Amino acid sequence: MIELTNVSKTYPNGTKGLNQINLSISQGEFVVIVGLSGAGKSTLLRSMNRLHDITEGDIRIGGKSITQASGQQLRTIRRDIGMIFQSFNLVKRSTVLRNVMAGRVGYHSTLRTLLGLFPKEDTDIAFEALRRVNIADKAYIRADQLSGGQQQRVAIARVLAQEAKIILADEPVASLDPLTTKQVMDDLKRINQELGITTIVNLHFIDLARAYATRIIGLRAGEVVFDGPVSEATDNVFASIYGRPIEQDELLEERVV
Numbered sequence: 001m002i003e004l005t006n007v008s009k010t011y012p013n014g015t016k017g018l019n020q021i022n023l024s025i026s027q028g029e030f031v032v033i034v035g036l037s038g039a040g041k042s043t044l045l046r047s048m049n050r051l052h053d054i055t056e057g058d059i060r061i062g063g064k065s066i067t068q069a070s071g072q073q074l075r076t077i078r079r080d081i082g083m084i085f086q087s088f089n090l091v092k093r094s095t096v097l098r099n100v101m102a103g104r105v106g107y108h109s110t111l112r113t114l115l116g117l118f119p120k121e122d123t124d125i126a127f128e129a130l131r132r133v134n135i136a137d138k139a140y141i142r143a144d145q146l147s148g149g150q151q152q153r154v155a156i157a158r159v160l161a162q163e164a165k166i167i168l169a170d171e172p173v174a175s176l177d178p179l180t181t182k183q184v185m186d187d188l189k190r191i192n193q194e195l196g197i198t199t200i201v202n203l204h205f206i207d208l209a210r211a212y213a214t215r216i217i218g219l220r221a222g223e224v225v226f227d228g229p230v231s232e233a234t235d236n237v238f239a240s241i242y243g244r245p246i247e248q249d250e251l252l253e254e255r256v257v
């Protein structure tokens with residue numbers, strides 16, 4: 001369970017990224033966050049694992065305040081939260097397997113991970129994660145030898161190796177072509193259903209949001225302006241989230257043809 005209570009975030013330059021957000025997300029939900037560029041989607045996601053500090057309110061993960069946590073407490077909460085980025089954030093010169101093993105660092109001392117002394121079980125966990133996203137055959141290949149879609153799968157495998165209970169994905173398919181986009185979204189959805197990992201994804205494409213989400217949250221100017229099931233997220237609702245009618249380039253299907 002993720003709970004945000006009266007969360008606001010003002011950047012040091014005075015820009016208000018988030019304004020009085022109240023949300024409660026249950027274990028196993030697949031939530032898609034939509035909104036215009038600058039609406040606050042990244043700020044919201046990054047606040048949830050404290051890549052950003054909020055300036056007001058409280059965020060609780062599994063009942064524990066990540067806002068108040070520090071030191072070991074913060075590391076333990078963060079271990080349960082996996083992050084997926086548009087740019088994959090892999091160590092390009094390392095093998096796929098080493099990148100996935102990086103998901104295990106939260107379970108061991110810094111010295112041990114610096115020396116690369118991962119126990120044998122970690123290798124098993126990493127291979128299991130790679131199998132789940134169908135790229136176990138690439139384990140010993142350098143990450144930068146893979147296609148964008150495959151690199152994003154490595155990032156998903158890293159989160160699986162981390163044994164995260166929550167996945168936060170910030171525009172995970174923005175750098176991918178339409179076909180690869182669907183494959184990566186299918187992976188995220190399958191993992192959500194098979195493992196019950198709470199998944200929160202920022203997406204630009206409206207049809208993609210509708211196809212994968214069970215719940216859509218619409219942001220505008222740092223505020224939640226829609227929160228409901230996909231069945232209620234009509235074109236009119238999207239137009240009201242965006243403050244204008246939907247444009248063709250906000251539909252992935254338009255890019256396929």
Ligand SMILES: Nc1ncnc2c1ncn2[C@@H]1O[C@H](COP(=O)(O)OP(=O)(O)OP(=O)(O)O)[C@@H](O)[C@H]1O
Nearest residue numbers: 011013015016017036037038039040041042043044
């Ligand atoms: N580091 C920063 N310093 C100051 N203002 C920022 C910073 N990061 C984001 N903002 C501002 O906060 C607001 C929300 O930005 P955010 O990146 O969260 O939006 P977004 O919905 O994710 O947009 P995009 O899809 O373009 O990434 C915007 O007005 C943005 O300009």
